[in-house]
Amino acid sequence: MVLAVLLVTFAGAGTAFALNNNTVVTEAQDGARPEGCVAPDRELQMYAVELPRDPVTNQIRLGYGLTPETASYPGPTMEMIEGECLAITLHNQVSAETLSQLRTNPTHPLGVSLHVHGVKYTQDSDGTVHSGSFVAPGQSRTYTWYAKPRSSRTGSPGTAGYWWYHDHVVGGTHGTQGLNSGLFGGLVVRRQGDVRPDRTYVTAFGDRQSINLRRGAAADNCDLENPVPGPACFVAKIGERVEFIVIGMGDDMHTWHVHGHSWADTRTGVVVGDNKALVDSIPVIDNKTLGPGDSFGVTITAGDSVGPGHWMLHCHMQFHSDLGMATTLHVLDENGQMPPGGHQHREVVNRTPLNNGGSTDGAPAAGGDQSTDPHAGHR
Amino acid sequence: MVLAVLLVTFAGAGTAFALNNNTVVTEAQDGARPEGCVAPDRELQMYAVELPRDPVTNQIRLGYGLTPETASYPGPTMEMIEGECLAITLHNQVSAETLSQLRTNPTHPLGVSLHVHGVKYTQDSDGTVHSGSFVAPGQSRTYTWYAKPRSSRTGSPGTAGYWWYHDHVVGGTHGTQGLNSGLFGGLVVRRQGDVRPDRTYVTAFGDRQSINLRRGAAADNCDLENPVPGPACFVAKIGERVEFIVIGMGDDMHTWHVHGHSWADTRTGVVVGDNKALVDSIPVIDNKTLGPGDSFGVTITAGDSVGPGHWMLHCHMQFHSDLGMATTLHVLDENGQMPPGGHQHREVVNRTPLNNGGSTDGAPAAGGDQSTDPHAGHR
Amino acid sequence: MVLAVLLVTFAGAGTAFALNNNTVVTEAQDGARPEGCVAPDRELQMYAVELPRDPVTNQIRLGYGLTPETASYPGPTMEMIEGECLAITLHNQVSAETLSQLRTNPTHPLGVSLHVHGVKYTQDSDGTVHSGSFVAPGQSRTYTWYAKPRSSRTGSPGTAGYWWYHDHVVGGTHGTQGLNSGLFGGLVVRRQGDVRPDRTYVTAFGDRQSINLRRGAAADNCDLENPVPGPACFVAKIGERVEFIVIGMGDDMHTWHVHGHSWADTRTGVVVGDNKALVDSIPVIDNKTLGPGDSFGVTITAGDSVGPGHWMLHCHMQFHSDLGMATTLHVLDENGQMPPGGHQHREVVNRTPLNNGGSTDGAPAAGGDQSTDPHAGHR
Structure with missing residues (x-):
């Protein structure tokens, strides 16, 4: 991560990497960025945290937040413009104990992830168990999302649209318990020229x-x-x-x-x-x-x-x-x-x-x- | 209807409500027309009546009709052209006794309403309990629907389409029992130039x-x-x-x-x-x-x-x-x-x-x- | 197929039915082709056969195949181009005994059929009981499908699209047991100029x-x-x-x-x-x-x-x-x-x-x- 920051700094460009000294950040391996994303245009920190239980149902509630204090369900609404590449470092602050309660199969790994719809990502940012792209309690991992523009030449349809992101790991292979607990949020990808809402x-x-x-x-x-x-x-x-x-x-x-x-x-x-x-x-x-x-x-x-x-x-x-x-x-x-x-x-x-x-x-x-x-x- | 026409003629203004001497017609308050509807272009009477019970299931059946004798389920198919404003006076001829049978919560008000999809109406024509826009047994109320045309300037998408209208009050807040009993019908709004079907x-x-x-x-x-x-x-x-x-x-x-x-x-x-x-x-x-x-x-x-x-x-x-x-x-x-x-x-x-x-x-x-x-x- | 081609050649006319010497082929009556299909452009044989039971559930499995040996579920993927007319002779090789097991109403006829979505066919090729267009065990029947092109004059929308075909007879009026057993397959109709996939x-x-x-x-x-x-x-x-x-x-x-x-x-x-x-x-x-x-x-x-x-x-x-x-x-x-x-x-x-x-x-x-x-x- 430090190396990345230095590289960006020297290059005179968008040094948006936030450092987090308390956790090990798993970086995606070299070349594990979607084609078209040379380097992230923007970096964000995202925290998965445990929230107070639901006041009505007493269910466990988890949330994503750009800071641990602002975590909520739904999580923060993300916005991208086609052409943009975003690096999001997810910090898992949900305890192993809580994650254990949300699984019934003791062999299922404990962790949270970010799985996103619509934008482009490699297997390293899939947020699934089989690809190993999830985050154990106390750890961090950087996910790269690329809002690929439309190409009429290749038929690639572009990624502008209304999407969402969610956990794909908590409780089972499909993250059903993560979703049920609150680990989801909205994502909108705009096309150049799209009118922004109020x-x-x-x-x-x-x-x-x-x-x-x-x-x-x-x-x-x-x-x-x-x-x-x-x-x-x-x-x-x-x-x-x-x-x-x-x-x-x-x-x-x-x-x-x-x-x-x-x-x-x-x-x-x-x-x-x-x-x-x-x-x-x-x-x-x-x-x-x-x-x-x-x-x-x-x-x-x-x-x-x-x-x-x-x-x-x-x-x-x-x-x-x-x-x-x-x-x-x-x-x-x-x-x-x-x-x-x-x-x-x-x-x-x-x-x-x-x-x-x-x-x-x-x-x-x-x-x-x-x-x-x-x-x-x-x- | 004839009287209404005369009123319009004499008054030279938008007071085009049809009178019904047997019931109290609740008029929408001044200014309670959707923007763009200066005055209704057309008025209709609509009757909510009790029909014979379902011959197979013995369920209560209600129907809307342009006359009490022609009430049916589905109710009359309504047709509008974009730009048109329609005033519909709903006469509730369903007895309080029948409406009582269709609710289980004794505090829920007795009445029927017209809630419509697609076209424009103010809260006074919403057909819901919270807006007070429903009709007690034996009473009447005028609803105003406006088939707003598309405006490319404001982005308003127009109202041409295939819609429906239904009760939103019978039995509960969402009119579930009104729907189940037969209080629904189709509405088509055509755009200028749309080919009419046979x-x-x-x-x-x-x-x-x-x-x-x-x-x-x-x-x-x-x-x-x-x-x-x-x-x-x-x-x-x-x-x-x-x-x-x-x-x-x-x-x-x-x-x-x-x-x-x-x-x-x-x-x-x-x-x-x-x-x-x-x-x-x-x-x-x-x-x-x-x-x-x-x-x-x-x-x-x-x-x-x-x-x-x-x-x-x-x-x-x-x-x-x-x-x-x-x-x-x-x-x-x-x-x-x-x-x-x-x-x-x-x-x-x-x-x-x-x-x-x-x-x-x-x-x-x-x-x-x-x-x-x-x-x-x-x- | 060779024989069919010869017949067409010799006869110089639309008698393009493929012969199958082992079964009686019920031909659609004269004029029972969808308008626009003067004569089939292509003929196929299709076999409905019994496959080994499902290895996991032990359910009966049936399949369609262009040969009895290649029957599968889904059946063969069919491809047509708008303008093409296809004659498919369905040979029912599923035993009456198996078909009996799949119905519970003993008055329901035993047979299989081809019902297709999207393309055009007359009642004789509907694949339903009421039209009599199904095939008893051991029998055959020719179905005619026409991939009608779009006509902007009549408003006919064309048939290019992604469709499917399935039985509409096994077990009951809607072929539910035929579908459940495996009698279904995909059909794609392409428009002239559509890019073909890999x-x-x-x-x-x-x-x-x-x-x-x-x-x-x-x-x-x-x-x-x-x-x-x-x-x-x-x-x-x-x-x-x-x-x-x-x-x-x-x-x-x-x-x-x-x-x-x-x-x-x-x-x-x-x-x-x-x-x-x-x-x-x-x-x-x-x-x-x-x-x-x-x-x-x-x-x-x-x-x-x-x-x-x-x-x-x-x-x-x-x-x-x-x-x-x-x-x-x-x-x-x-x-x-x-x-x-x-x-x-x-x-x-x-x-x-x-x-x-x-x-x-x-x-x-x-x-x-x-x-x-x-x-x-x-x-």
Whole structure:
């Protein structure tokens, strides 16, 4: 690592390597960068840490953070521009004890990893067990991601899009327990010229009828007097360009729906240009199916034509929404205020705790705001 | 309607609400129209009424109708053109007693609503409990829908597309019981210049392996001697342009498949123009996954190249079709006749009653035309 | 085939049916060809045969083959060019006894069929019971498929795409048991000018967490010393253009994901041309949801930018991959070798047998490589 820094320094270029003296950083071997990435343009530190257990379910919670103190689920939203190469050094601060609890097969290795969708990486940055590209407790490892641009010559489709990154090791070969615990985050790769949004939110739809591992009241914890945008508080001023990175994870199918707003089913959610045949061929939708591993982008103009208010954002699978898989896009007026009457929605927010619903979708379990009969909501 | 027209004439302004002397019509407050809708271009009355119980399952059935006498499930297919603003006054003729039976939480309000996908509306027309935009038994309320056109300047994607409308209140916050009972219908918004079809059918794929809440013989009740197109009778003459509004609702995933026909996966199901790169990039499909809340349009030319006959239209999820989630597109010849041999299909139509199959998809239940073993069809 | 050609030559007309002296071939009646197909351009024989039972699950296995000896599951990958008309004579060599075992309703006819997606056929080639277009044991029948080209005049969308064919009769009206036993295969229809791939693989994602009816070790049986591409061995040299025909079948939803590679969500997986607005609107993805009956094409350049290695290809539904719904794209270097270290992946390949997991997705069953608790992997 020191050598790398010196090399960059002497060359008069972007010396962005952060040093971490406490851990051994496993460097990818020479040549283990994706073709097109001569050297990283940027370096980041990423920490996998243990967070307080879920206040509702008591499940173990892990998070990624650019610092240990800011770790969260979802992890930090990453942004790249096509052409950029990023080196991320992952520091595993999750204890072996905790990782042991998350596996049931004692021969499975203990570690965490970064597996990323969409961008390019070699086997050394795959984040899988078979490639050895994971990080034991207390150790570190540098992953290299390359946002390859499109090449019409080779047919390479480019990497601009809405992606996600996640663990692929905790608990088993596919990182199911890492995902379930919180080791995931959004990634957007922009193309040169893409318009940047005013706000970006991540909505990972997952098991137990959850949005970012929360549901019911926990999925919309906005303080309406002083809303602070966060993983469970989606707020925008009317006219702002709001971008959602929509992610599917876990075992279940979901559909992503927002009231009052729609988007074009394109790479970004927006149609560029005025070519009539093209414009005319693109579906505009307000509800989209996603399965685990899927990710897509939705760009909307907050309150466009429909005005401010509490716009529901929920899974349209009825028993999912009934069990609390719903949150809100709070659209404020031009002055940043919610018009009168808006607060009444609080009365009807679904407050089903996460541990009160089934984790298997096929046999919907008890719960839901209007139901004492477990099957009343969907039979 | 006549009165409404007079009002508009005399007042010379946008107070175009149709009056109904028997009920109190809750008008949206001033300014509660989506931006771009200065005044409604058209007004409609819509009635939510109780229909006879399902003959097979004995479930409560509700329907929307432009008159109380014509209420049905699906409700009337609505059609708009981009730029149009529509005012719909919903009259709730469903009794409090019936609505009470459909909820299990006694604090949930009794009422029905209109929630629509795709077009623009303010919170006052959201059709949700938190916005107070629902209709108590015996009352009425006017909803305003605006088919906003595309604006390349603002990036607003336009509202042309295949949508649906449904209750969002009956039984619980998400209207699950309203949907289950029949309060849903299709909406198509056309762009200026869109070719109009010869026939439009709605196929809402829902729970209990149902198409428009029917399955097996009930999903294809065509009188072959004198077929009358309807919610359970899809018929077309060869060469006719047939449009399907495909809707997903309920808790389950489905796939929409028709034999012998395919369509382009675009906004309308048709590719416009001859731009080679565009034409070449659009997938042509004959099977499409949909989840609850999804809606899309399929436009086909009946019998194109394949001729007349009984073309199966079914969910391709095998245990769904085995349990009766199948109907038929009956394509007649140029003379409006079915060629000889066509009637034999009646012998093999799946006649499983709707109450004989499981409502939970994950554990497929007994039934199906060829199976006495409940699991024989999907193991 | 030779005889058929001679017949055509001598007769100078459309009597291009291949003869098979051992069985009765039911010819489609005159005029029973899809419009546009004057006479078949090509004839093939197809055999439906019984194969050895599944070594893991002991299930009955059937296969299609261009010869009885080469029958397999998936069946032979079919390829057509738009404009081509193909006559396929299906010979049913599956015994009545075996077919009887696969039905539970004794009135359901015994037979096999060819039902195809995407291309054009008349009712006589529908492969269904109601149309009588199936083949009793020991009999034969000729099916005619027409790869109709696009017509911008009529709006006919063309048939180029990634499709599949399958039985629609075995066991019941929808052929569920035929599919479950192995009677399915891929079909690609190319447009004039489409670039042909170096390799084509079929991945049918189906029930019991299976890829082509296999899972775990059975889904990746490559001999790494001497890999022979096959239904369970996906191998390519770096830079090769690899095409996957992705098929969904059975009862369950899946998501198709490959590590390190992505594709454009177009008809072929590739974007043609340089129109900026078009290129910019097309999502690039590395994970796609598919339900039963869906099919699509994925074209990638093996190892593009990411290099050689063992690239996981799996369903991203976590409990599916945990139960063994995973295989590998083995990308070799320029010399056709796997770089050092590659073999270590063998240690961690999931070896769960197919009969050890649940067939109902909603209640995930025991199994998985890292789990002794049946629910550990997805709770």
